[in-house]
Amino acid sequence: MSSSSSTPQRIYDYDVFLSFRGEDTRRDFVAHLYHALSNNAINTYHDNLLEKGTVLEPELMLAIQGSRMSIVVFSENYAESSWCLKELGKIMECNRNDGQVVLPVFKDVDPTVVRHQTGGFGRALGETASRRPSGGEMRENRLSIWKQDLKEAANISGWTTKVYGTEVVVISQIVEDVLRKLKSRQLNIAEFPIGLDPRVKQVIKFIENQTSNVCLIGIWGMGGSGKTTTAKAIYNQIHLQWKFVDLIFIENIKDICNKGEGGVIHLQEQLKGKRALIVLDDVSTYDQVKGICLNRNYFARGSVLIVTSRDVRILQLLEVDHVYSIKEMDEKMSLELFSWHAFRQSSPTKDFRQLSEKIVACCGGLPLALEAIGSSLRKRTNEKYFENALSELRSSNGTVQKSLIRSYDGLESDCQRDIFLDICCFFIGEDIACVTEILNGCGFSADTKITDLIERSLLKVEKNNKLEMHDFLRDMGRAIVDRLAKKPGERSRLWFDEDGTKTVKGLVWKSQSNNNVSFKADSFREMKKLRLLQLDDVDLTGDYVHLSQELRWLRWQGFTRDCIPNEFYQKNLVVFELTRSNVKQFWSETKCDLQLMEKLKILNLSRSKYLENTPDFSKLPYLEKLIMEDCPRLSKIDKLEEGIMQMESLTTLAINDTGVKEVPYSVALTTNGLSNFFLPSGNHPSCLAYTGAGPSTPFQVPKDFDCRLEEIVLRVIYSPISENTVDECLTSVLIVNYTKCTIHIYKRDTITSFNDEDWKSVTSNLGPGDNVKICVAFGHGLIVKKTIAYLISGQSIIVEVDDAKMELEPSKEMIVQLSRKPDRILIRLPNRTYASSIKFHRPSFSVVGL
Incomplete structure (x- = not known):
């Protein structure tokens, strides 16, 4: 069970390093202890892991340094080995400098003897120091260092085998303590994890259904939205429960990449063939993680890889199994999170409620902002502090803005940056299609660049197709413009x-x-x-x-x-x-x-x-x-x-x-x-026509539309891919209402008309002012060129379709009729086209909450 610390640059190769004198304990006690540790998914270094022909000293020193903790087994003849004493020196150095946990075990030797080097243990230590060729002064210096290392190690609380009677009991106690210490090193997450639990459960539920495979999860959101906190909480919840052999949490993948290919290759070799839990946090480029994530064969079944990023495109390129999008917190949860940080309770005090609500509204549901501003107001009893916080919140030097600026700095071109700044300053709340036209006219490839900004969590499109962004991102963009030129x-x-x-x-x-x-x-x-x-x-x-x-x-x-x-x-x-x-x-x-x-x-x-x-x-x-x-x-x-x-x-x-x-x-x-x-x-005319390219027709129902709708007729112009394609393979018609957030699906059937109750369900989905899209769904083998939707109300009419307006290339037409009266003929087609008429029955099912 190898794990990195939460410090970005540190990756542990092993949970435990075993130090012992082979002649005394290798074949019995240490063999049993190693087996017990491994059975509990504790990744333990044992010198048996050394390949034959390996130079021992450098390899062992690296293994000690790369372990989270060391178990030192002191035995009666331990002091006779200069090698053991050198290992102990490195272990105690890591203990002093890096905080490595040291667990001493006294096998058939009293801790006091080791601490004070008395009796035969002390004599053996002196003889070992004398055996090494050096002058008297160097010998005394070496002996002094060894004595100090032995004293420090023996002063640490450990296990004396004589006290426990049997090896089985003492080994079980050691394993329990190691597991406890590993668990106690769980990653630090939010002090007040408001709203975190539902996020974590949702992701874990997906992972649980993928245990027979290597599961790759993406967590996507803007800076400060809680991606890292969510990933840490998932890591803490499953890393011991699911008994992974290897655990890696890397908070900044750049540190690995800065080591060149060697850093990634080392990580691959460490994880090869193991059931691992790996979290790669704050990934900003595809190249940073492709070597780790793309070849899932590196890992054993049941492995879980979690990648967090501000750029959903990276997650798509990695072909993740599931993307979890982090949304902003709602007003209620935002106020609770702020209150815990500012007042250490779930709601604001009465005197500060109004100011607190203003601050929360300004934070826009961003956890980083709520935590930072709330903590800064802890124990503040003067309203001026809260008022000043509102102005300081958007400061370009604040914690939130420093986090968000990295997203802007990560944009790949000046064109992307120009589009972002233009939207910040002029186009928030504007229609995306209109803005795209404007920026294309400025010489930008706005269609793809705006999509890129959305994928990078710098921009979003609301249901009414209006461009929106978080207030902090808007303020950051305007601050960048100010910063680039101090004078207006x-x-x-x-x-x-x-x-x-x-x-x-x-x-x-x-x-x-x-x-x-x-x-x-x-x-x-x-x-x-x-x-x-x-x-x-x-x-x-x-x-x-x-x-x-x-x-x-x-x-x-x-x-x-x-x-x-x-x-x-x-x-x-x-x-x-x-x-x-x-x-x-x-x-x-x-x-x-x-x-x-x-x-x-x-x-x-x-x-x-x-x-x-x-x-x-x-x-x-x-x-x-x-x-x-x-x-x-x-x-x-x-x-x-x-x-x-x-x-x-x-x-x-x-x-x-x-x-x-x-x-x-x-x-x-x-x-x-x-x-x-x-x-x-x-x-109004009694027939409205809307034309769309391909199999769908988007339109807005007129605000004063006469709801006495009698027919919906779809004229579908299409061509088969091959001569063997079956013409009549239309399967359903969808009416998507973006205003009401509903989808109605009408499947093909032999029933030819609607009763009054059914027809009401059709007309209710075409209300005045509603933004609607009508789509036709075909099986494979057809290319739909155009779909024209006719909304017919009032008296019957006959509409002539001008043959001169038809496409020159061979095409066919299909008439799809949703009718209150099945005997009405509405469209007369040119003779040269193939036409078929299909009618649909009442809705087979509907989806609400699009």
């Missing part, structure tokens, strides 16, 4: 309106008054690198030509002019959010024929209460999202039908809560990729 004018990103800049790349400028504030547009003359700009209730006067041509994102809330100025030319702008504005028309008539923002992908004019006219949006060829919600004076969108048919990139059109009353069916049913269509108020 030299910072790369600004979010305070009083800061100025020379090299700014991003700026948030908000009016602090109830009224708009005015500034000259030429204030931006020197901001040549500006690519991210947010203006809230700020009016710019003068020539807009001074705005940087590097702008990719412009959010301007409270824009006061009635149209965009003629000189406003932003060829690189990707996202333009002109919400809560006074514009009557987007561009002046003199500019509407120009491609003023040819790279624009998202345009949001929502809550522009005076907006009456729009330009020809087909002049924005790459527009993907057009949002004009809550514009009550907007009654018509110029050239809507012709424009949208030309805008092949458009996926979202949102015009609800406007004066627009009718939308042509050709718009609703267009097959050019429009996947999200939000209807206006008033008279």
Whole structure:
């Protein structure tokens, strides 16, 4: 049972080193003791383990140094062996310098004799010193050292075999004491393990089902979330109970890697073929652990490897059997943990409850922060200490920030760091798709880089697809920007309106008054690198030509002019959010024929209460999202039908809560990729169409949707992989409601319709405003190219599908019908395509709590 200490650099090769004089005890007492220790999974070094031809002295000295404790068996003739005395010298040196535990056993010799070197034992010691060739002074010096070592060892409480009568009794006592001492060296975990037990039980339950294999577990979470504490608690609970032959807990794998390949190879050789429990904590790169984890054949069955990391991608590359994600603590547990550290009780004292709740809210469920701030307030009875703690909590020099900064330092490229800092300063709470477009427009590979930040626990995406991060990470990012440039004018990103800049790349400028504030547009003359700009209730006067041509994102809330100025030319702008504005028309008539923002992908004019006219949006060829919600004076969108048919990139059109009353069916049913269509108020068309690539169609049900839904029809365009593929192999339809967190699954069957009660369960999953995805599930052998979902309400209709719009390559179609009335025909397909109709019965099962 070999174990490392909790000190990062120390790895023990053995639990026990056995020191004895072979001629006296090898064949009986020591043989029985070694056997008993081994039977109890105590990893014991015995010189029988030395390979023949090995140089004894260096090997033995290393073995002593690499053992957690030493058992020294003193016998009648022990002092006759200079080798034994040299071993004893090394053992006592490790005892004095490293705290190695020494357990003396007195076999047929009295402890007093060893302590004072009297009688034959003392004479033998003198003769041994005399046998070694050296001068008289060196002999006396050596003898003095040996006497001191013997005295110190004999002064330690041990076992005298004569007292116990039989070897069996004394050996059992020794083994029990060794086990007790090993157990007492369990790893230190949290002083107040609030919320720890459920985590540990969940992981151990998984491990228990893998005992016939080598089990590899990953524990993932942000810095300070409790990964190490959880791993230590698991280690403590199972390391003796499951009788592992080897135990290794390495708190910082970098120390092993710094030794080069030799460190990893040494570890592999130590563990080869053994049933081991290994914890590799705080792994920051794949290369650090691949040599240990990838070849599970190194270990015996029943071995358990636990890897903790802030980067889930590392755990995925290691092909772990299970990833346990550490979540932030909830409010109740956070307050309890803080209270135990600050007040030594489960809740705050009455006088400090309100301040305590503020501090806990600021900590955001991060155990490291709760423990650090709570401990600092222990026995503090003045409210000022608690108030100061709130400001100090986010200090860049604090314990929490020092822990988190390592995650930022571990990012592999400047591009990753730039994206992280941009999100910290500007995009928390923003839609991930929108942010991705903006940052891609800045020349970043944002799709993969944002995923990487999520995998590294630096960023998360909430259910509404909004980017979020822990407050401490946000503050750390902003502190990094401050640190990189002490003067505001030299910072790369600004979010305070009083800061100025020379090299700014991003700026948030908000009016602090109830009224708009005015500034000259030429204030931006020197901001040549500006690519991210947010203006809230700020009016710019003068020539807009001074705005940087590097702008990719412009959010301007409270824009006061009635149209965009003629000189406003932003060829690189990707996202333009002109919400809560006074514009009557987007561009002046003199500019509407120009491609003023040819790279624009998202345009949001929502809550522009005076907006009456729009330009020809087909002049924005790459527009993907057009949002004009809550514009009550907007009654018509110029050239809507012709424009949208030309805008092949458009996926979202949102015009609800406007004066627009009718939308042509050709718009609703267009097959050019429009996947999200939000209807206006008033008279709805009786058929809504949503298109998605592949086997799924995501959309948002209009907020004022008429719930008298009669049919759901899915038009699935697909192609078989080979000629032998069976066409009709659709197995089920899933309706996933992200708003209600439900999944309804409808399996293929012969029943053709729903009764009223069943149909209510269908319509309840398509409530107004719900974010929904409809998916079709096929067996193997088909490639689904497109899925179009039609929501039919009101009167029966016949929709002609234009054959000219069909794909040129061979494809087939399938109609999937969820119907309240089984005899309705809804879609007429082009004659050249293969069509089949499949109907589904009531839900076979549903899952709640997605």
